[in-house]
Amino acid sequence: MMATSKQILEQEPSEIELLLPWHAxxxxxxxxxxxxxxxxxxxxxxxxxxxxxxxxxxxxIDLNESLGAPSARAMHxxxxxxxxxxxxxxxASLNVAARLTGFFARLSPRTLAWSASLGGLALLVQAGVxxxxxxxxxxxxxxxxxxxxxxxxxRDLGAAALPRAxxxxxxxxxxxxxxxxxxxxxxxxxxxGKGGMFRLQFANRAMTRDEFNGVLSRLQNEKIVSLAVAxx
Amino acid sequence: xxxxxxxxxxxxxxxxxxLVRSEQVAEDLISEVFLDVWRQAxxxxxxxxxxxxxxxxxxxxxxxxLRRRKDAELDDEAANAIEDTSDDPEVAVQKKDTSDALRKxxxxxxxxxxxxxxxxxxxxxxxxxxxxxxxxxxNTVKTRLFYARKKLAELLKAAGVExxxx
Numbered sequence: 001m002m003a004t005s006k007q008i009l010e011q012e013p014s015e016i017e018l019l020l021p022w023h024a025x026x027x028x029x030x031x032x033x034x035x036x037x038x039x040x041x042x043x044x045x046x047x048x049x050x051x052x053x054x055x056x057x058x059x060x061i062d063l064n065e066s067l068g069a070p071s072a073r074a075m076h077x078x079x080x081x082x083x084x085x086x087x088x089x090x091x092a093s094l095n096v097a098a099r100l101t102g103f104f105a106r107l108s109p110r111t112l113a114w115s116a117s118l119g120g121l122a123l124l125v126q127a128g129v130x131x132x133x134x135x136x137x138x139x140x141x142x143x144x145x146x147x148x149x150x151x152x153x154x155r156d157l158g159a160a161a162l163p164r165a166x167x168x169x170x171x172x173x174x175x176x177x178x179x180x181x182x183x184x185x186x187x188x189x190x191x192x193g194k195g196g197m198f199r200l201q202f203a204n205r206a207m208t209r210d211e212f213n214g215v216l217s218r219l220q221n222e223k224i225v226s227l228a229v230a231x232x
Numbered sequence: 233x234x235x236x237x238x239x240x241x242x243x244x245x246x247x248x249x250x251l252v253r254s255e256q257v258a259e260d261l262i263s264e265v266f267l268d269v270w271r272q273a274x275x276x277x278x279x280x281x282x283x284x285x286x287x288x289x290x291x292x293x294x295x296x297x298l299r300r301r302k303d304a305e306l307d308d309e310a311a312n313a314i315e316d317t318s319d320d321p322e323v324a325v326q327k328k329d330t331s332d333a334l335r336k337x338x339x340x341x342x343x344x345x346x347x348x349x350x351x352x353x354x355x356x357x358x359x360x361x362x363x364x365x366x367x368x369x370x371n372t373v374k375t376r377l378f379y380a381r382k383k384l385a386e387l388l389k390a391a392g393v394e395x396x397x398x
Contacts, residue, residue, distance in 0.1 A: 013375070013378045017378070018374035018375065018377075018378055019374070021352050021353065021377055021381070022352060022358065022359060024353075025352055025353055025356050026356070027352075027356050027357065027358045028358075048396055048397060049397045049398075052385075052395050052396065052397045053381070055334065055395070056334065056338075056349075056353065056381065056384065057353045059331060059334045059335055059338060060338060060349055060350065060353035060354050061353060061354055062335070063335050063338055063339070064246050064250070064350060064354040067245075067246045067249050067250070069241075069242045069245060070241060070242070070245040070255075070258070070259045070262055071259060073259060074241070074245070074259040074260075074262045074263050075237065075241070077259075077260075077263040078237065078262070078263040078266050078267060079233075081263060081267050082233065082267065082270050085267075085270070085271070171239070172281055172283070174280075174281055174282060175276065175282060192235065196235075196239075
């Protein structure tokens with residue numbers, strides 16, 4: 001079967017021939033990769049051309065790798081420019097969470113502190129009201145709970161703490177994929193960027209060890225996750 | 233932004249450097265690219281990989297930077313580049329160093345051919361992604377790379393290197 005590579009001489013490349021560079025780079029879909037493999041097995045001239053392409057591929061990578069990296073000047077210039085950027089207005093299509101984040105980000109620290117204090121006070125008042133209602137609804141005869149002297153008064157924070165994991169995403173993970181994954185696992189990023197690892201917190205409730213191991217296991221199997229380990 | 237910059241700045245720099253051929257300009261380019269990303273983050277629709285989006289912005293910025301240069305400057309640089317690279321492969325062949333000659337010829341390709349070779353081989357972009365970055369139909373992407381490879385073979389042949397294709 002020389003039909004494919006015969007076309008080289010006529011300067012009319014075949015469809016398979018055109019795909020060879022992507023085959024060398026491993027970026028063809030499974031169907032095309034299979035077609036190319038089959039053609040390579042049939043046609044020695046095509047296989048010879050493929051060997052040339054592999055050489056070009058390797059040299060192009062070497063050439064690019066030899067270009068080095070930019071100096072720190074570029075990074076300093078970028079972050080200085082970002083610092084000098086005017087405050088941005090939130091985009092109309094931002095979701096509710098982003099709007100809330102933007103709202104709190106725009107508040108001054110003092111306003112934020114007062115808001116937090118008022119919020120805390122409101123919670124205390126709310127707790128008091130609920131407590132009073134419960135007391136009134138209970139039957140007249142009741143026993144107060146007593147504390148035995150050999151019981152610990154401290155809570156087991158470890159059992160009640162929200163589960164967390166250190167996760168490294170695959171280099172080609174898209175922002176949209178990561179957002180979808182966070183939604184799927186009801187997780188949020190609470191810290192990240194150090195060494196490419198992100199600290200994720202799951203759900204808003206404590207999990208048993210088995211439950212959490214199950215979550216970690218599923219997470220490990222996600223295509224865009226290259227590492228997931230439990231962390232305090 | 234630091235995570236994004238840390239992950240992608242080297243590849244953005246190398247892609248830009250291969251297009252503009254000046255480290256100074258390429259460094260300025262990456263600042264401009266990531267600043268644009270910072271400004272336009274809300275416009276990223278997640279339909280392509282972040283790296284593809286970054287390379288498309290880099291290409292646009294690189295071409296704008298090239299256009300800003302005076303024509304005379306550009307001609308001089310192009311002439312120098314051609315002169316340099318046409319000499320170097322000969323020297324390399326004298327040393328029987330095909331690999332070195334291949335590298336020099338890769339550098340001697342036109343900007344249009346260089347970018348497509350780099351996008352496919354080094355940045356490992358699919359046909360569809362290259363089409364998106366360069367702004368041409370997918371079939372044109374395939375044929376352009378084919379003719380870039382043919383040009384590369386011609387340059388090597390002129391330098392005395394025969395590889396058995398075409």
